[in-house]
Amino acid sequence: MDKILWERRERKSLNTNLIIFGPPGAGKGTYTSRLATRLKIASIATGDIFREEIKRSTVLGRKVAEFVNKGELVPDEITIEILKKRLNEPNSQSGFILDGYPRTIEQAKALDKIAKIDAVIQIIVPEWIIIERLSNRRICKNCGEIYNLRFIKPKIEGVCDKCGGQLYQREDDKPEVIKERLKVYEKQTQPLIDYYKQKIPIIEVETPQIETPPETIVEKMINELKKTNVIKTIEPK
């Protein structure tokens, strides 16, 4: 992008730094990218960063692969270093929303030293919705496209619309495993919510219905951010 455009964009941005928490299957990725676009801030997902490094087989990628592939947390030392680097990049300077970070109190404390966080958004979703969503999720073996047997059905059963690849269900998207994942999520997240509760606004956004469109949820988030004075004005869509 040319420099003037970039600067103009920067001036327009709202400079808000946010963290988002939400259980697996809450639609967190979707909301995060839309919210980031609306607020003109960067969306940063540590999981994405790690997966990208693994794909490119970088030094870091090789270091973290064993943890990520087993679904275990990458050690704080490595994770914090990666986050610092990412927050130093130019496009983090006009605000960001963190998805997947912090996962430990250590990480939260390290973040406090690098940036001032304005608010935490917490997505609250009933368990049945999560189970319904995740257990109906199917993924293309070939291109990674995501389907949902109830909402985004492939035209031909078991076959990817985009590339003809075979669709499969992730091992951890089976109901027994989902319940376990939710427990792990609660256990990991509650201490972090407690940590932030004393310092900054926690904005709880409920998604009580399975068919609520993402736009509606994102508008709710924006309204709550305004109400708590985390953001002031925002240009209409």
Ligand code: ADP
């Ligand atoms: P998931 O929803 O499957 O947990 P993420 O994309 O958030 O997906 O994370 C994928 C993997 O990346 C995690 O299982 C973990 O190994 C690693 N990871 C991501 N963020 C962190 C973090 N903040 N601390 C430690 N490990 C992380």
Ligand code: ZN
């Ligand atoms: Zn495909």
